[in-house]
Amino acid sequence: MDLSLNVYENLVQLARLGLAGRSQDVQAYLRQIIRRLGKAEPALAQQLSELLAKAPSALSPLRDFGSAIVPVDADSRLALAKNEYPVLVPNAPILEEMLRIKIDQVVQERSHLTALEAQGLGPTRSLLFVGPPGVGKTFSARWLASLLDRPLITLDLATVMSSYLGKTGSNIRSVLEYAKSVESVLLLDEFDAIAKRRDDEGDVGELKRLVTVILQEIDDWPSTSLLIAATNHGELLDPAIWRRFDDVLEFHLPSADLRERTLRDLFGDSAQRIDAWLPILTDLWADRSFSDLTRSVQWARRRATTMGIDVVEVLLDQIGGELRLSTAETRKQAAKILSEAGYSDRRISELVGISRDTIRKGRG
Incomplete structure (x- = not known):
């Protein structure tokens, strides 16, 4: 071993740290020694590295x-x-x-x-x-x-x-x-x-x-x-x-992409039924956390299951107020989805807050 590494001083310092029960400092000091050994003593450096790598299981086994x-x-x-x-x-x-x-x-x-x-x-x-x-x-x-x-x-x-x-x-x-x-x-x-x-x-x-x-x-x-x-x-x-x-x-509130992925996962088997509504939900629920999204979706699914009705109907009742307060573009998009699904102009107007005349003109 290269004596310029001050082997004796290193041993004394390691002994001092070990006797003081400072295992974390011992590990940090050993890492310094490994770096200093470098290419001069690769075999010894490797042995010390392996000892450090095994330290967790040796010190406190999971069992x-x-x-x-x-x-x-x-x-x-x-x-x-x-x-x-x-x-x-x-x-x-x-x-x-x-x-x-x-x-x-x-x-x-x-x-x-x-x-x-x-x-x-x-x-x-x-x-x-x-x-x-x-x-x-x-x-x-x-x-x-x-x-x-x-x-x-x-x-x-x-x-x-x-x-x-x-x-x-x-x-x-x-x-x-x-x-x-x-x-x-x-x-x-x-x-x-x-x-x-x-x-x-x-x-x-x-x-x-x-x-x-x-x-x-x-x-x-x-x-x-x-x-x-x-x-x-x-x-x-x-x-x-x-x-x-x-x-x-x-950690931040979920982005639009993450909100859509989360909603799709949360709706599970019902995801296909609400596929057209995902972009709208993603927009309406922009300020919600993952846990907020989870609560909203689980409530809708539970409601649909216990009442024996379509989850889309529950969802519409749930977001009706938010839809009427949303942007004009979002309301138009919702009206189009509802119209294509066969909803009456009157029902669409109630849900999205757009007049029936406007709905008819939009369809034309």
């Missing part, structure tokens, strides 16, 4: 998940986290292309650990999901856990937050240590509740101290687990929080 004890609040004795394994997700989330690529990347990294370690890199350890309610943040976290075949551990915010000074920080540390002890995906939902800006004068010192705790935990988060924090209010997060995550994924 030990069942034996790990879920932390509880000392006073209430309620569990501080919920865990789920296996994570069963019926279908993949419909996402913007860049979000899908980033999530796929996280999954692929776990299959290429040796190659990453050989480059002095580790896998993604932490993600921040930001976006309005109902756009797929929690669903995507579940999907990731399912793809990685990892337990999903979710912080129970209601139990963790304590009125006793110092208890909230202690509870959160317990959950974080628990998530570190197994190969898992930890979801910190409603993250803004525990990671608010430290200049918020309305918060007590306890919540401000929480931010410091969380910053340290994110910095030290092991590659054995994946930490996902999700928030509907990114503007409330402490600025230092954003820099600590390996990646930030911004």
Whole structure:
């Protein structure tokens, strides 16, 4: 070995970090050594890379998940986290292309650990999901856990937050240590509740101290687990929080293309019946999230099933008010669809708010 690499100093530093129990720092230091070894000692660099790649299964095998004890609040004795394994997700989330690529990347990294370690890199350890309610943040976290075949551990915010000074920080540390002890995906939902800006004068010192705790935990988060924090209010997060995550994924309300794809999937076997209405629904429901679209479609399908009527009839009753308030172009388009379906001029006029004379002229 090339003595210029200061082997002895490296060994001392590794021993110091290991004895201090700082496994994440040990891994980071080893990556530096691998880069420095470079072409001089390729065999040794390869061995170290393989050791790092195997570290997750060696440190906390998945089979030990069942034996790990879920932390509880000392006073209430309620569990501080919920865990789920296996994570069963019926279908993949419909996402913007860049979000899908980033999530796929996280999954692929776990299959290429040796190659990453050989480059002095580790896998993604932490993600921040930001976006309005109902756009797929929690669903995507579940999907990731399912793809990685990892337990999903979710912080129970209601139990963790304590009125006793110092208890909230202690509870959160317990959950974080628990998530570190197994190969898992930890979801910190409603993250803004525990990671608010430290200049918020309305918060007590306890919540401000929480931010410091969380910053340290994110910095030290092991590659054995994946930490996902999700928030509907990114503007409330402490600025230092954003820099600590390996990646930030911004979720938006679905685009027109995604809305149409989502609606087609949600209507299932009935999709053919409402095919002509999809462009109109896509336009009328432009401000709706994925969860809003799901609720609307499921209500219409349930109504049609229980009343024994055509889903299009239910849909027309559901969107009638919106149609009458929509743009002239949308109302004309709806009138044309209804006319071709055999609806009377009177019924069309009631539904879209266009006079019967105008409807007749349009047909002519």
